[in-house]
Amino acid sequence: MIDFQPVIVAFACSYCAYTAADMAGVQGFAYPEGVKIVQVPCSGKVDSLHILRALQKGADGVMVAGCLEGDCHFRNGNRRAAQRVRYVQALLEDVGIGGQRVLMANMSAGQGAVFAATASHFWETIRALGQNPAKLAASRAAA
């Protein structure tokens, strides 16, 4: 497992985090290629189901990124997202996959550097954790 390159799905809200991700590009803040972004209208739209599905399909980690606390365009969607992330973390802890594989992040639209840094740091964390056990099980089943 020397050259493990994690795959991360990042659900990013249109108002802040998705813009921050674009800004990372515009401002030239690199992050690992394994971080792939799915746009959602609000982080509060991200369902536990969507997080689990991404892990089921082979993502090693899932990041939910919304506006800064108190700055949600839809008042408190990001707080609801954070609650759901905590719920999924507990669930993953229980089944042995590990709660650290899911991360809630907050940033403002201008914080390209924060997006890049958060994504990079999370990617490193997952790299240290190793492959998603669900993925290993799936490839064993396939083999």
Place this chain on the structure above:
Amino acid sequence: MSDNECEKRCNAVMVVGAGIAGIQASLDLAGAGRKVYLVDKKPAPGGYLPLLDRQFPTNDCNICYVTPDSAKAGAPLAIESLPLTRLTKLEGQAGSFEATLVSLPRGIDLERCNACGECLKVCPEQAVRFTPGLDFGSPTCLRYPQAQPQAFSIDLEKCTRCGQCLAVCRPGAIDMDMLSQHRKVEVGSVVLASGAELFDPTPLGDYCGYGRFPDVVTSLEFEQIMSAAGPTGGEFVRPSDGRRPRRIGWIQCVGSRSTVEPAKPYCSSICCMFAMKEAAWAKERFAQDLEASIFFMDMRPMGKDYEQYYQRLKNDLGVRFVRCRPHSVGRDAVTGDILLDHVGEDGTSQVAHLDMIVLATGFCAPADAAGQAAALGIDLDPHGFVKAADFSPLATSRGGVYACGMALGPRDIPDSLTQASACASLAGGHLAPPKALDMEQDLPPESSQPGQAPRIGVYFADWGGRIKSSLDLNRVMTATEGMPGVVLTQEMAPLRGEEGLEDLVRSIGEHRLNRVVVAGYSPRTHGRIFAETIRRAGLNRAMVELANLRDQDVMVHPHNPEAATAKAIDLVRMAVAGVTLAQPIYTHQQPVVKSALVVGGGVAGLGAALALADQGVRVHLVERAKTLGGMAGHLRRTLEGQPVAEQLAELVDKVVQHPGIKVILDALVVDHQGQVGDFTTGVQSGPSMYYQQIQHGVTILATGARQYQPSEYLYGQDPRVLTQLELEERLAAGQDLDQALDTVVMIQCVGSRNQQNPACGRICCQNAVKNALWIKELRPQARVIVLYRDMRMPYRAEEAYRRAREQGVLFVRYSEDDPPKVERQEQSLLVTFSEKILARRLAVEASTLVLSTPQVADDEATEELCEIFHLQRTPTGFILEDNVKVRPVDTPAPGIFAAGSVLAPKSISEARTQGLAAAGRALTLLAQDSLSVAGGVAKVMSERCASCLVCVRACPVAVPFINADGYSQIDPAKCQGCGVCAAECPAKAIQLQGYTDDQIMGRTDALLEGVL
């Protein structure tokens, strides 16, 4: 060409200045079906707002509420934004102006620039500019997602043509040979929103320390230091030594309220709130670790509920307020402390030891104000701001040219936005009634049929060549060809204006595509453009998806073409999967009744009614009293000495005579139902309580406030105790005044800023000064003493305050816990009060005592009104707006607006402006034959709904309700499309269009294909 012809043809307005006021005016005009030219001398629009990280009172960032909502507003398509452009000449007259525009060369090709910043790094002359909203060093970078264009510009005047930037610019975007462009456009009217500049405190360095000590900064610089996105990356440290400051002092009125040049004699109006916001924010972040002190002369938080904010800082957050006159700033050689010498209220000299000083700098007119005024042919006031009248507060000296925002002098965001909307309605009055705005007009019918096999075209848009240079585009295109449903893979020709988009429309038709993917740009910047383009090709707007190969691939993985290529394939696959699952999103159509109900016939309601009727809207004006005019009927003159009665009579007359306005007097609203575009309201009028129903598309509530009736200070017990209104009436009558005007004492804040009514009355200080000056005019030898807590005289009212002092009016401060005392005597009223500098109590024998009482909410009327229209009230009883900061005349209920003192105390000109603003906002709805809701909204599958109320509680805008059938119902006209209800619904009975669970998971699956 005759004027009339032009008037029929001209549907365009020129907006000069693209700060928030200019943007708001443009949006309202475009929303009302007008063409707008938005010119700004800067390289990108935005003005000051993108520089501010947060705004009080909630310390939120509000910019996404102000800027065009790209998902829903079709309006911005009618706005032609012209950066780096000045209006140099305006010929003709209202209705048929010809404006000459000069656009400076940008020096950089927008199509090619990818904002990499290399040119900025190498330029030796600092001739390269980056837009403030995007500047890495600026506080907020891009809390402003719609900031366009996202590119650099070169100041060709500074540029020495050294060519270093040409060498480093990889996309080859730099073009030094660009020329200025001259252009003439025809417009019917002009809105001037050219803003103000921050006062530069450098010349005052001797006094305030700016430039001498690095830890003396301006409030805007402090905002940058505090910002998470600022130059220190969110570390709150002071410039000199990088240590966290623990004792911070704000000095107010730097560059304002001073007769010594270069400071300005006027009050800059907004610096008090600016400083308080920063102090609150710092205290909220560091609490006990930080000592925040504000050194001030008068605190002037005059906006709606601002006084309560001030009290919260003082009482709850522990911000120290020091009333004083700061006179010099120095440094302690031993400790390094910054020393602020100031004279306290008791006249003693004091020194404050601080780590950092923040200068609450004021605003001044832009350096080019005079030149611009000359180009426009309008008059300026002595300070270089646009001169305006009381009764037509936004009209300039030239017909058809209006001004708003800081162009008229310093003012805050809500006032600027209110004026902008008001200007929109005034500017529209010079144009022919617009053709009904129909976003769907001239579009082919939609051809998508459900069940059709997908025929997907994938277009690669790589106009700057950035993508091709960073990955193997051929490999991506080959991989794309093999994706399910893809029948066409093609590179798009570079976009040159609309032409490239027409090619796309043709190509879609030729290949009989029913779904489209555009790979290249971010949906954030280009999504709407392509949605509109495919609609022109007969496809539903939901049938396009963008793969973000630029910002989220090649630009973040610039040195790894292999990985960028693989990721590009993943991103295209995700877009193909997403568009395959796309379902058409049909717009919900709500026919609009082209009439308005205006409740309240004061200046706000009268102005609103007239503005609407002038633009062809049928207006029903309902007034509770038997006459029109409201509170203004009790006023005799304005602070500037203008008579009120004639102007008011003229306004009333115009309304009564207008064929498009039906006035219903002696009337009350009794019931109300319907939704935006189609309301029905029941009104009872006359002694017989005759009942009628009015059908209307929009509603404007302008029922005003009432004057507080004091019980303090012997009012009602002694005839020599008057209110300011009663005094004004006597001064106007002008009889038997000599004895009464011998010694007049005025007491401010009677019935305001206390426990019962924490609000500030906003205009009572100005009324007192107005009447004091009037007394001096009638009887120069009269003694006038004003006992006040803070004199709140915004902008040029400050000059009237100074004039009053010059004429001998005495102003003596009292504090809330030591109010004046009044005793009745035979010959006079004995008023005693404390004088701080003499430190003793003084007694004055007053011939007349005048109480300055505030406007307060008309509780009974407003409460009933709010019940009928389902609106909320603030704790002080005024109507609660949708957003006090950025939607100052909108209520949360779509189609219902409020204006004037029903929202908060207002002067005549402010009430009038608000009425016009409400009309401007209402016109954006009335311009359409039917209101359509374009964005994806949440849909309930009633068969799955268990009516558990989760969605009702989760919705941030309170849209879902349980209907008569027992299922959750979501009004598509009100849904904002966040999808929180869909995520929370335990039965998965709600799906958000465009982001259904199937689509989100389909996209995720495609993104992860091959990972397992």
